[in-house]
Amino acid sequence: MKTVLISGAGVAGVTLAYWLQRHGCTPTVVERAPRIREGGYKLDIRGAALTVVERMGVLDAIRSMSTDVRGGSVVDASGRRVASMDGDTFGGRVHGDAEIQRGDLHRLLYDLTKDDVEYRFGDSIASIDDGPDGVTVTFDGGDTRVFDLVVGADGLHSRTRALAFGPEEDFVRELGYRVSVFSVPNHLNLDRWELTYVGPGRTALTYSTAQDAEAKAMFLFAADPAVPAPRDRAAQQRMLADAYAGEGWEVPRLIEGMAAAPDFYFDSLAQVHLDRWSNGRVVLLGDAAYCASPASGQGTSLALVGAYVLAGELAAARGDHERGFDAYEQRMRPFAEKNQKLGPSNIKRMVMKSRAQVRVSMAMLALMGRMPGRDRMMAKVIEPIHRAANAITLENYEG
Template sequence: MSGEVLISGAGVAGMSLAYWLHRQGYGVSVVERAAALRGGLHAVGFRGDALGVLDGMGLLPQMRDHALRMDAITLIDADGKPAGELPVRTVADGLEVLQADVTRLLHSNTADDVRYVFDDSITAIDRDEDGVSVAFARASGRRYDLVIGADGLYSNVRRHVFGPHRDFVRHLGLSGVGFTTANWLGLGREALRYSTPGRSVHLFSARNPDRMIVSLWVATASPHADRLSRDAQERLVRERFAGAGWQVPRLLEAMRLAPDFSFASACQVTMDRWSHGRVVLVGDAAYCAAPTAGAGASQALIGAHVLAARLLESAGDHTAAFPAYERDLRPSITENQSKGAEAAKTFAA
């Protein structure tokens, strides 16, 4: 097969799909709004069929080399004393890998074959039966045979083709801050969690024993805070954690000083259809299940593989491939979104 494909988003879904489509003979370009590969402080999980996809890409040994082999998650009370323990999934169950390592490995696996354009974004999409004309903020416009939105929860492609975010993004009642700080607790292969109704702290150390990764989650009424300034986001978190015990005051001070601060809300994307003509969505852009489902990376990886497989089977006929891709994935997506919504309900309990 041949043809020119544009993928918006250099994340798990976008770069995985780029790998498979290049192998099928497509000319693949990936446009990414960020100036460089996105890092990401949280761990992402690969399980079930996702492990087979990684193996097919030749990346499973490298992902295993970067796996976070955590011993346990210890629950901490307000006095800093252990109050219980949560089991962690073993390597046999799957892999937990830092998002930064995942994106780096996926990029290195495709960089020689795929055209990557960073620090640019789509500004207009004009579709017809024969192709898709795309305008960019920086580069000159080009025409493609297919355009694929793999650009996350607030997908630019989805907004241009399907409608505003409010029509598809469902807030699940919590938002989180992530950053790194000095590992003053001396964490090794264990993680710590401190929770009270409507707020939660999760700490763990990864490759660098001198640093720990901090996640602070708070109850929120909408994803509006995602669009606020950092100062406003920090103020919201401090207000929600007012009066909390244990290490929280020190963590809030570390948040203020962190150069790698990030903020995001737990949301789901629900859509009646994932394609429109020659444009199709994959990963979080189409069916985000929220972090509470623990399935986002696997969904993205499997979704990209299924979409590429349906295009191969249909000899590139998108009118057959896109509906088949959706039929194959809908059942598992519905199940994962249900799990994510149920898990979010327990947050404020």
């Protein structure tokens, strides 16, 4: 029976804990936050990831917590709706894909595992000593334990990766944009609707869901990729306010909301690329290994599928972790790479370079809304996402 320490109780870490436990291992999850992280943006679960959550028995629960966003509109500076689409088209989904708020998914997966898995909240790995018979881990809390394996599922800025593979700048590729998300009062009285405003080099959107009385605001703007995103909240909020200064529509009011938001999130849009995802007895999973960036819309699905494959391949390798890690990487890498390719191409559609480009795409959107072949055109935009989401065949490791 393998003892596995998982760093990070995000979608990747908790899903891995579930599957490891089901395959007879003993997982421990260490999470820096004091409790499971609630709140956050809405997430899509598509393609192969739907099979994973179905095999976990939570697909119906996920559907019952659906954001149920009915549709979305692109607006101009005066608030006029230039084009509107149904929710699935606007969100790049095909029929059957699921959309859920990040916090709801975290809570659901945590509730599924909390009775069988040891969770250490408010702690973190301080050091890793990888030996022939196990990994000696010292925690920030001061105690030391030995595990058979350690999994870094601690996100884009993974500390496990830094400890076992090297500094972040060796693996994180900036896409040249910043993203910010936070809750705001639903002052536009949106009813499961999304509004998107596109300015030169900066996009702002707001939406409400069936599960939340408040609305969310999201900002995506171009930034120098050579300058790292500030880590200090005051500097982040200054940067956001500066980037949208003088912008029209409801942007000033949405930006104002950041001061009181309990869940202000700000980061670079970035991807993670490593030549190898394992080193000795330490392996990476989810955003820590192959972050595709929020622009791909596939981070959650990659986390779910990766956790399923890693746990399954370790079980199939019957104690030979090197064989299990190799098989995990062989199966997952082509899938992860296909989905990573979506990030840079999607972001170019979401953030326009110049005022002229904004004008042209607004005119095209308005025209498209009146054209008979519009559904076919939208299907072409969604098709690559759908293809990437299904670009893996899942083994049945219990069969």
